Amino acid sequence: MTRSLVIGAGLGGIATALRLRAMGDEVEVIERLASPGGRAQVFEKNGFKHDAGPTVITAPFLFDELFTLFGEKRQDYLDFKPLDLWYRFYFDATGDTFDYAASIEKTKQEISRFNPKDADGYDRLxxxxxxxxxxxxxxxxxxxxxxxxxxxxQIPSLLTLKSYLSVAQLVNQHIKHPQIRQAFSIHPLLVGGNPFDTTSIYALIHYLEREWGVHFCMGGTGKLISELEALMIRQGITIRYNTDIEQILVKNKQATGVRTTNGDVISANRVVCNADSPAVYDELLSDQPKRLKKAIPDKLTRYSMGLYVLFFGTQKKYDSVAHHTIWMGKRYRALLADIFNSKILADDFSLYLHRPTATDPSFAPDGCDSFYVLCPVPNLQGNVNWDVQGPALQERIITALNRTIMPGLRETITDPFWMSPRDFKSNYRAKHGAGFSIAPIFAQSAWFRYHNQDPHINNLFLTGAGTHPGAGMPGVLSSAKVVENLIAQTSFKKAN
Ligand SMILES: Cc1cc2nc3c(=O)[nH]c(=O)nc-3n(C[C@H](O)[C@H](O)[C@H](O)COP(=O)(O)OP(=O)(O)OC[C@H]3O[C@@H](n4cnc5c(N)ncnc54)[C@H](O)[C@@H]3O)c2cc1C
Structure with a gap:
């Protein structure tokens, strides 16, 4: 039986482990943290629960498939609730709100309040x-x-689809109102890209949302992860937590196993890396001669932005705050340039505000709400002193929310804490503390992204945000399918 090791229990690692198990491998998952999920950790403080990472489910079938592999049904374990209101945008410049909803009609009515002609433009988009x-x-x-x-x-179809345009350029061809342009071009930020630099291939996320809807997993993403962990255990996958891999061991261009930071050697016939792809090549294969590495030189790589995430509870409920709010600051393109290009922490910001208690009261004690605020910031390639700026940014965010959509927040806020790009680096070993691994620009997509199979070490596979097709839950779950396909092809070739 083939013995496969999966380094990392992020969603890409979990999905790959399940797929390899279904193919008949003996599978062991090794994770440096004490719990599975990677960026999808769960924090609990004084009765307030917070999903630390992903919250929006857009391709539920990719989760369903993981249960179906073993003749089980996802619905028997997990309740994905479709939301009617997907995102409420709040524009600080004018105080306007814009509701982006499951109903196309309602969305177009909302667009018409800003510019009637853009409702037709939305159909075209x-x-x-x-x-x-x-x-x-x-x-x-x-x-x-x-x-x-x-x-x-793929070049002909990529040209026909105008993949050389950025998402913002594509949206601007169809939408004229500046605020609606912003609302419909933010999607690359959900996978770590600047809308003004990200190839318009990522405009597919609009339709992805329309195809299957926007869902929330009742009990949170933490519940989703714990059910996937239970599925792995039911299927005989071994999971080792609190174990950090230092090196992938390679002999005669074959991965033979891994060495932990404690010096233990674990052998395998196949190694799958769910650790951050650039860190795999720079750190876990650092012993290997250069020719065995297909590392994209760090200098030439563009990384996704960093994330500052502020978690807090409130002693009252904010029923007027939607489940998902995008709080848009006054600057858009220039702010993004500060974050992605100049890598400076500006005085202003835009925010994503998550209020799971809008859908699931189990996240907070009775009469209270649970929140997290995600603020895109420079990754660690910038020079931000988070010891100083972390508490200061918390204050500025609370002031802005208190002044706008959450009056009285200052008096009612409880148990705040935050994480910065520094925590992404130290917790998940994310290169430069980037929130979503390497950025989704054209020159880092498809063949140009980290390959799902190493070109030299053919029993070494990569899954997760840094690989094809990219970040976000649909992306990393799809990367597991790519690895499955590659292994199936290799086995087929051997058999014939
Ligand atoms: C705040 C936030 C909000 C998000 N919101 C959404 C959303 O709403 N919808 C959506 O679809 N996506 C969202 N995303 C993106 C999505 O969460 C990620 O792209 C995805 O979860 C990344 O999965 P991954 O498989 O790449 O692994 P990761 O989550 O990066 O996990 C990798 C794992 O490998 C482990 N590891 C690393 N190195 C080693 C080593 N040497 N030894 C052992 N273990 C190691 C790490 O500890 C980690 O557990 C969000 C991300 C963040 C951060």
């Missing part, structure tokens, strides 16, 4: 997004891009 989705997601998201010929074969 959706049509364009569907055309991109049909290629970028349906045809390519779970297909290997380990050969350049695979990339070349």
């Amino acid at each position: 959706l049509k364009t997004s569907k055309a991109i989705f049909d290629v970028g997601f349906t045809k390519l998201a779970d297909k290997p891009f380990t050969k350049f010929s695979a990339m070349l074969a």
Whole structure:
């Protein structure tokens, strides 16, 4: 029986472990933290529960498949609740709100309040997004891009779909009102990209949302992770927590196992890395001669932004605050340039505010709410002193929310704490503390992204945000399918 080791119990690692187990491998998952989920950790403080990472489920079928692999049904364990109101945008410049909803009609009525002509523009944007989705997601998201010929074969359709445009340029072709332009171009930020630099392939996320809806897992993403952990255990996958891998061991261009930071050696016939891809090459393969590495030089790599995440409870309920709010600051393009290009922490910000208690009261004691605020910030390639700026940013965010959509917050806030890009580096070993691994620019997509199979060490596979197709739950769950396909192809070739 093939013995496979998976380094990292993020969603990409969990999904790959399950797929390899279903293929008949003996599978062991090794995770440096004390619990599974990677960025999808759960924090609890004085009765307030917080999902630390992903909250929005957009492709539920990818989770369903993991249960179906073993003849089980996801619905027997997990309740994905479709939301009617997907995101409420609040624009600080004008105090306006814009509701982006499951109903296309309601969304178009909302758009019309800003600019009636943009309602038709939205239809065109959706049509364009569907055309991109049909290629970028349906045809390519779970297909290997380990050969350049695979990339070349896609060039004609990428040109037809105008992939050379950025998401912002594409949206601006259809939408004229500046605030609606902002609302419909933020999607790359959900996978770590600047909308003004990210290839318009990522405009497929619009249609992805429309195809399956926007869901919340009752009990939170933490519940989702614990049910996936239970599924792994039921299927005989071994999971070792609190174990940090220092090196992948390679002999004669074959991965033979791993060495932990304690010096223990664990052997394997196949190694799958869910650790951050650039860190895999720079750290876990640092013993290997250069020719065995397909590392993209760090200098040439563009990383996603960092994230500052502020968690808190409130002693009262804010029923007017939606489950998902995007709080847009006064600057847009210039703020993004500060974060992504100049890598400075500006005085202003835009925020994503999560209020799970809008859908699931189990996140807070009775009469209270639980929140997290996500603020895009420079990754650690910038020079921000988080000891000083962390508490200061907390204060500025509370002031802004207190002044706008959460009056009285200052008196009612309880148990605040935050994490910065420094924690992403120390907790998850994320290179430069980036929130979503390498950025989703064209020059780092598909064949140009970290390959799902190492080009030299052919029993070494990569899964997760740094690999094809990219970050976000649909992306990393699809990367597990790519690894499965690659292994199936290799086994087929051997058998014939
Ligand atoms: C705040 C936030 C909000 C988000 N919101 C959404 C959302 O709403 N919807 C959505 O679809 N996506 C969202 N995302 C993105 C999504 O969460 C991530 O892209 C995805 O979870 C990353 O999964 P991954 O498989 O790459 O692994 P990761 O989550 O990065 O996990 C990798 C694991 O490997 C472990 N590891 C690393 N190195 C080693 C080592 N040497 N030895 C052992 N273990 C190691 C780490 O500890 C970690 O557990 C969000 C992300 C963040 C941070």
